[in-house]
Amino acid sequence: MRLDLVNKYDLRLPRYTSYPTAPHFSAAVDGGVYGQWLGGLDTATPLSLYVHIAYCDEMCWFCGCHTKISKRYEPIADYLAVLEKEIDLVASRLPGRMGAKHIHFGGGSPTILSADDFSRLIARLKDRFGVLDGAEIAVELDPRTADEAYVRAMAAAGVNRASVGVQDFNPVVQKAINRIQPYEQVAEVIGWLRTHGISEVNMDLIYGLPYQTTDSVLATIDQTLTLSPRRISLFGYAHVPWMRKHQTLIPESALPGPEERWRQYEAAQERLQAHGYVSVGLDHFAAPDDELALALAEKRMHRNFQGYTTDDAPVLIGMGASGIGSLPQGYVANEGELHAWKRMVEAGELPTKRGIAISDEDRLRREVIERLMCDLEVDVAAIARQHGRSDDHFAAEVDSLSDLEADGVVVRDGFRLTITDDGRALVRAVAARFDQYLKVGERRHSQAV
Known part of the structure; x- marks a missing residue:
């Protein structure tokens, strides 16, 4: 790889999970507009549902997500109750009962819910929207908070894909980003998933983290390969402390520079391809017989707020604080501040804070x-x-x-x-x-x- 390209083109650019991108959303699109858009849909249109669980029990210092830390379960249970009300609000604005072909639970950390509450939440979604035959139901999973009871509940609810957050296995890097999870802990959780029939396992890794080197990234790749994930995401760490204040806890002097980031990316890509993974787009890798690799070969892959996907539903409904969605008419984003989101939902309003109508x-x-x-x-x-x-x-x-x-x-x-x-x-x-x-x-x- 020509490293001279790094300095010339390493610009700050969107990830293009939407167009126009989120910074261009405005308050011109509010809950009233969103309600009209929902009401104008054809009931035969398949839906994709994104459910945001806006809580974690500990802050990862690299995190760029909308999340709140809680060591008590009461705020989480309260959040879930309001989320169920939002599900009802959205469903009531549709022209009729519509079916989902894709459901994705993200966060934050969906595994911060109790197993019983997760089961209750997915039952609510199935009741209000319905689930189409062959639907993919995916959960982002934190190995530090998931237990076998939760995995059993996932399997019983029809979950058929899990994305396991790893980032890096190196103890020095884990300490620097405040995310301690040994390899053995991750392996145990993946073992539970497969034991209970959830065989479609993704693993999420990050390069460009503090104290990472090309050799240490490759060591994490090699450990990841022993767990045989179906898909691997390899994201570059986005250091944006002006947007995420907790990232100031990461020592900038420990971050690899652009050239080292490039070496890490390239070396990891080569190692994964050498082990038979297909390179998908910018930052995903898939087993050759995985549906994502097949979609790539057939040019029917898509990109949305969850990254590269086989999901071709024309409507993505995001629910929960900071949930984001896409409709034929444009994009919508929920209020991210928890108390404001809660007040809007409890007042019977769709909690849309901003969006953009597309031309x-x-x-x-x-x-x-x-x-x-x-x-x-x-x-x-x-x-x-x-x-x-x-x-x-x-x-x-x-x-x-x-x-x-x-x-x-x-x-x-x-x-x-x-x-x-x-x-x-x-x-x-x-x-x-x-x-x-x-x-x-x-x-x-x-x-x-």
């Missing part, structure tokens, strides 16, 4: 960006035609890629763009050329590598 031009650019992020190639003229535009609609954007082409990041063949192997880590820099909202250099986003 036909947004939809066009979103498709170009998604195909770049997913397939690492795109025919922008063909997509423009599908949206009723001329072949040269993106002529200026394609012309603007001359520097990235000269540096071997992208190849231009007329209006067909292909990301090179060297350019994979910089796909966000290519996608950004099609982003009409982005102001390069704004400190709203994480590093591109």
Whole structure:
């Protein structure tokens, strides 16, 4: 890998899990607008549901999620009661009972719920929305709080995929990010999952953490491989202390620089591919027979707020404090402050704080960006035609890629763009050329590598 590309293109860029991206949402879209959007859906439309559990029992200092720490269960039980009311509110705004083909529990930490409360929550969702045949039900799992009773409850509820948060197995790194979880603890939890029939196991890793080296990242990769996950995510740590104050507890002097981050990413990618994993997009890896790898080969992979996915539901409903969703009309984001979210729900209001209505031009650019992020190639003229535009609609954007082409990041063949192997880590820099909202250099986003 040419390290000269690191300093030139390591810009602060969106991860493009949506377009337009979340910093451009505004208060113009509130609960009233969201309710109208929900009411305008076709009842035959399949849904994807995201349920945010906004609590953890300990703060991980690297975390960029919306979460609150609680050592007592009473606030969590209270949160769950309000969440059930929000589920009822959303369901009541729909034109009829609609079915879900994908349900994802994220956080925070869904495993902070008791097994009984998790069972009650998923029963509420199934009652209000219904679950379509073949639906994927996934839970983000913290090995430090999950026990076998919780895993049994997951299996009984029909959960068929679990994402296990690991980040790094090195004790020095774990101490520096305040997340202590030995390999043996993770292995035990994954053993429970498989014993109870949940065989689709993902593992989440992070590079660019304090005190990590290329060798230590590879050691974590090797330990991860002994557990044979079906999918592995390999995210670059997003150090944004101006947005997440607890990240100031991480010593910046211990963070690897851009060149070392690049080496960590590249070495990990090579190790995973050497063991047969398929590289998916920017930061995911899948077993060759996993549905994500098959979707990649067939160019039917998608990208949403949970990252790379096979979920093609046209409506994503996010529930819980800071829950975020996507509808044909636009994007919506819930109030993230817990007390404000609770007040709105208990007043019978959809707790939407902000969002954005999308235009036909947004939809066009979103498709170009998604195909770049997913397939690492795109025919922008063909997509423009599908949206009723001329072949040269993106002529200026394609012309603007001359520097990235000269540096071997992208190849231009007329209006067909292909990301090179060297350019994979910089796909966000290519996608950004099609982003009409982005102001390069704004400190709203994480590093591109």
